[in-house]
Amino acid sequence: MIDLYYWPTPNGHKITIFLEEAGLPYTVHPVDIGAGDQFKPEFLAFSPNNKMPAIIDRAPADGGAPISVFESGAILQYLAGKTGRFLPADARARIEANEWLFWQMAGLGPMTGQYGHFHVYAPEPIAYARDRYRNEVLRLLGVLDRRLQGRAFVAGDEYTIADMAIHPWVNAYDKAPLDLSGFPDLIRWHAAVAARPAVQRAYALGEQYGAQREMTPEMRKHLFGTPTP
Known part of the structure; x- marks a missing residue:
């Protein structure tokens, strides 16, 4: 348990x-x-x-x-x-999954969190901070979109903890939505993961x-x- x-x-x-x-x-x-x-x-x-x-x-x-x-x-x-x-049994695929897990932990999560703070929670608007974190989150999402080109999941054909870690951090703030229309592979992947019954239950x-x-x-x-x- x-x-x-x-x-x-x-x-x-x-x-x-x-x-x-x-x-x-x-x-x-x-x-x-x-x-x-x-x-x-x-x-x-x-x-x-x-x-x-x-x-x-x-x-x-x-x-x-x-x-x-x-x-x-x-x-x-x-x-x-x-x-x-x-997590893949193959050593090379396992490294890739862990790379993208740490990419989320060190990059997408913290930067998106700061984006949300300055766009949703900050007591007053600070233009520099808003622009800084919006631009960095969009840069990171562009990295992810390019990674997903020709791949079903972040680490390849296998659904891994990297997908689980990244998915909740994509467009995480309903009160400050990002325009993802320029990231077609990201949109495809995000919808596919969201459709999984276990993800819906979570x-x-x-x-x-x-x-x-x-x-x-x-x-x-x-x-x-x-x-x-």
Whole structure:
């Protein structure tokens, strides 16, 4: 059994996608990041960077004590190793999948997060920041679009944790949509992944939680470190 510490953000969706695809039993423990649950000592004990998602595997493959894992990319790699699924067996293909997983972790995720911050959450518009992150996200999506030319999935013909990691971060902000019309292969791939039943179940899970609440000063403090007036 996997204990999943989760909130419906792009990083949270990555893990529910894997768990649904693999059919692993799991229990959701909501971490309401707007309410500050990520700072509770009991959560920090196994997720010291005060970020979700995190997991505790109560039945690790070695039969030993429970294993906790934080950081979404590390969780995906751990679960792929546990199940033997969604990472290619071929060494070269496996490298490619991991390259694109780290590309998401180091590039698309952080840059898209900054794009969303300055276009959706910042208390005042800052033109330079908005342009800077919009341009960088579009550059990254162009890289992805070129990668997908002639490929069904990011690592080739095989659906992997790279696809699971990247998908939730494409056009992640409904209040600040990007024009993706210039990226036909990205659009094709994104629709194909979105049509997978396990992916649909993973995204539907998020609807059970209050991630779409209106921003309050208290939530802003928990999410962005902004002092409450």
